[in-house]
Amino acid sequence: MTERTTAQAPSPGPQDEDPAAGSATLDTVTDSDPAPGGRSQGSSSRGRGERVFRRLTSGSGLLVVVAVAAIGLFLLVQAVPSLMANNANFFTSPEFNTRDAANLSFGIRDLLVVTLLSSLFALAIAMPVSLGIALFLTQYAPKRVARPFAYVIDLLAAVPSIIYGLWGIAVLAPALLPIATWLQNNLGWFFLFAPGNLPVLTGTIFTGGVVLAVMILPITTAVTREVFSQTPRFHMEAAQALGATRWEVIRMAVLPYGRSGYIAGSMLGLGRALGETIAVLIVIRAATSPSHFSLFDGGYTFASLIASAASEFSQPLPTGAYIAAGLVLFVLTFVVNAIARVVAGGKVNG
């Protein structure tokens, strides 16, 4: 019996149980399996347990890859008929008109502009702030202060998007108005601060970007803090022993060590900002004329446009138009995340 199990059963055994049992009884499979062999034949049963485990892990890894590929494929298949029926240039047209299913004309130019502008602006705010917080928490603050502070930052990630949206439009937008007005009056010659396509200076990409910055702060800070706190002691001691001040230790040891993690964390934040839906939908006002590449424009991002139209997804062709936009967003976030991973060199898995 034991002989047979170890000699030939391993491959059918786990495979039979695996799909049937599913994840619910996973525990019993791993618990009961190695135990009987373990008493009589230590090493071969460990080999078997390892094989089962390896199969489970590589199987689930494969499953994720297949799922992602399937999503991409789904989007593509659904989008193609609409793209064929499109009367406008998909990449350069600023309009997104799907009311008449027989006469579609949609393009992503403005969606791309608003999405990138709001996300990059959010990143431009979140990057220095999270760098400062991470340095403070890991290098300056005593543990007593750092713990609760870090906890509060992490808590920001637990606030639902809808709350950020409400806060953004009700509290932040009026609060930012004086700053926005000042920027436009004094730096209006610069395209980012030029007058936009909205009659007012609230509910702009500017407001949305600040909301997004707060929303991505937890993830960028958490990753950055983590890598900074892992700076090897002996790197820091090298600087200290040369008579480096605390800031010089940071510059010589902490930043060089943590830089790739910091960039990776920021990219993860960017990925999050690109896909944020409901907060953006609430905060950034719709605009009738095309975008001017100004932070004081309004408009839709990929995600907010799709969400705003979700109630009308009854006819396949108009729906396909939104799916095509979704596909672009999918690719965009995918690329950003891939960059994050490459930069991190496997140091981050958040």
Added chain:
Amino acid sequence: MAKRLDLKAVDIYYGDFHAVQDVNLSVAPRSVTSFIGPSGCGKSTVLRTLNRMHEEIPGARVDGEVLLDGEDIYDRGSDAVAVRRTIGMVFQRPNPFPTMSIRDNVVAGLKLQGVHDKKKLDEVCEASLRGANLWKEVSGRLDKPGGGLSGGQQQRLCIARAIAVAPDVLLMDEPCSALDPISTLAIEDLIADLKKEYTIVIVTHNMQQAARVSDQTAFFNLEATGKPGKLVEIDDTSTIFSNPTEQATEDYISGRFG
């Protein structure tokens, strides 16, 4: 410029833990003193109090006097950063800044002191690398990162970095423990050279090394785990190894112990 070191009634703590008790010793300028003793007796701890690295550990503190040419480095007016600029340290594990070029590694301390004159930095870089016996091996690749050198080369790079600022005292904590015999000999030769200009204190577990490189040897011991470490005996190296006063010292160096 080499200076003398005197420790008077030094007690060292990690929080509530009394790590080392009542150390009194003197180190003459331009001499080599080695610290020997069983693991955990506090050699590194004492060494790290000599350049105020000890206080970087939360809760750590030092009582007593550590005098550098008669001035207490723990005096109120004295600044840890300034102390470390004049008392260099080489660690057990080679720790060059891995992404910095070899040249920048060597002159890192000088740059911290505000020297930015390119010509001066290059001069010091070459002189220090020659001093650390590394110049021949790296002169062609000074712009390559310091992390790309072998372990022995990295350790000599660290020595070059430490001597580039012309410290008053050079502290070394088991500088050869990660190195092969040839690199070890290279560093021992180097210590013999450096002795002409610097005051050197070295921690080592290698009795032969202590006997070979040092003028004076200090034996530290621990009565029991949890008790503070103590300086048992300090004397000329030849005396310690041939005719020590304390039985514990004799037991340790003859291998009957710890």
